[in-house]
Amino acid sequence: MRKHAFFFSVLLACSAVALPLQASANSGGGSASASAGAATTPLEPFIVNLSTYDRYLQVAITLQLAKPELADKIKQNMPVVRHNLIMLLSSKDSASIQSANGKHDLIEEIKDKINKVLDVKERDGVTDVYFVNFVIQ
Numbered sequence: 001m002r003k004h005a006f007f008f009s010v011l012l013a014c015s016a017v018a019l020p021l022q023a024s025a026n027s028g029g030g031s032a033s034a035s036a037g038a039a040t041t042p043l044e045p046f047i048v049n050l051s052t053y054d055r056y057l058q059v060a061i062t063l064q065l066a067k068p069e070l071a072d073k074i075k076q077n078m079p080v081v082r083h084n085l086i087m088l089l090s091s092k093d094s095a096s097i098q099s100a101n102g103k104h105d106l107i108e109e110i111k112d113k114i115n116k117v118l119d120v121k122e123r124d125g126v127t128d129v130y131f132v133n134f135v136i137q
Helices: 002-025 070-076 078-090 094-098 100-118
Strands: 039-042 046-049 056-065 126-136
Touching: 039 070, 046 078, 056 070, 056 078, 070 078, 070 100, 078 100, 094 100, 094 126, 100 126
Parallel strands: none
Antiparallel strands: 039 056, 046 056, 056 126
16 A cells, blocks of 8 residues: 555656656647647646556557647547557556567557547648657556
8 A cells, every 4th residue: 555655656756757847848728739840739648557556557648630720529439449549558568668679569550549539540630759758567
């Protein structure tokens, strides 16, 4: 029990530092550029149990969009987007997402999940996923 209390206090401290940094990075009117002229939109951070239940994943994600107007469509579908990502992230074990290849595979899965919710192809929807924060504990 003491281990869990320590974990949550560390997690809260990390969140308190990460959220203001993310907010200040995106304070320029909603859509910042991650790559030349591309629209982006940040998602609220996720904290999920991994599939083995002995580890947690804290991840902050920013999505690169094909068109700026997709940000509104994502906001309208946010409950479904978050549900799908929580289900995806919590199905992973720490070993499969610790490596660079595992993270790249996860990026592809995230793009596929969100584009399916938006009912668009990748070139017209979420074109890339950026991990702003990625902590397995």
